[in-house]
Amino acid sequence: EAQVTQNPRYLITVTGKKLTVTCSQNMNHEYMSWYRQDPGLGLRQIYYSMNVEVTDKGDVPEGYKVSRKEKRNFPLILESPSPNQTSLYFCASSFWGGSKYEQYFGPGTRLTVT
């Protein structure tokens, strides 16, 4: 079964305490990405990766880091979280080639930074 998993699903933390949200996919997709979703702003892309060791900034990368050491994993790192990073985060894994397109999102991580 095609799957994107994220952990943790819910996290409450304090300002400045480093955290990592993990993301893993089992479809051998090359493209992975992170989004945040906020009321009234929709889904905004934070970072994306087109393959192992290839990452690039999306629309709102400030305050985030990512790494792609292996194809299946794409963790999101908040080195020093701040309250404005309180949001719902989604990881996604995608493939497109020819006429085929598929994309799967993880179930989301709800982060609260106090």
Next chain:
Amino acid sequence: RKEVEQDPGPFNVPEGATVAFNCTYSNSASQSFFWYRQDCRKEPKLLMSVYSSGNEDGRFTAQLNRASQYISLLIRDSKLSDSATYLCVVLGAGYSTLTFGKGTMLLVSP
């Protein structure tokens, strides 16, 4: 002009109604287009791709007009289970970034 713009919602319709969502995009070099569905507090899920010739999947019809940079989604015979937020999504040139519209909420009532 915002990159991907959708009708503001919510749309409240009775069961059985036909409802249409519209979307415009600003980047004429955009490659591909999609409609996603998102239920409350859940992850978005791909509903259908949108092709220039128009495409249909059961009660759902999607259309693309590249000249006008306009995408539409038509839902016929609405069901209660169609209640969700519908997101218009555009894949940029170079196949590198997906841009999401803010979504239009649909509420289908008995």
